């Protein structure tokens with residue numbers, strides 16, 4: 001079932017859009033099934049869980065971090081994490097950079113944009129992010145590389161609203177790329193779309209969909 005879901009979603013993605021299989025709370029055996037179906041990108045939302053799975057599973061897996069990251073947990077994933085999707089403050093980016101320098105690498109990061117209506121979601125407001133990027137301090141951070149933006153749409157059934165939120169993220173991404181990253185083609189990633197809204201996300205600029213329950217089934221939180 002896991003293998004079928006992975007193949008089915010991958011088969012529906014247009015060229016240039018990748019699937020991140022969100023494996024949080026799922027056991028290594030489930031990840032292994034997706035791996036055997038050819039999946040190599042996996043996303044986790046807790047640093048220690050990511051580390052444990054990284055130690056157990058094949059080396060050619062790209063591990064992505066997608067959850068809220070506390071600065072005291074960066075150390076668990078800094079040496080090998082392929083992409084941190086959820087950078088939501090300047091301070092967190094600076095701390096990740098410190099760890100990157102210590103590990104001798106530039107850690108790829110996405111800046112999390114807040115476009116949803118809900119107040120509880122993390123992330124920069126577009127105006128805040130614009131001010132931060134205009135400030136230019138991020139250019140001095142030698143242990144990170146900014147690869148693009150991440151966002152989550154509101155958890156609503158109104159597809160029109162979800163589409164508008166993703167489209168505003170896509171428009172803002174284009175603005176950032178043109179204004180701040182014109183000479184940096186590696187700023188190219190738009191991480192949006194989850195199990196419930198990935199097809200909408202793909203129609204509105206996503207290059208990386210983060211799909212969990214559609215692949216692994218409903219999560220059991222303990």
Ligand SMILES: *Cc1c(COP(=O)(O)O)cnc(C)c1O
Nearest residue numbers: 022066194195196210211212213
């Ligand atoms: C859990 C999670 C996902 C996957 O959610 P599903 O609805 O299970 O696909 C995607 N992105 C983030 C940030 C998450 O925390």
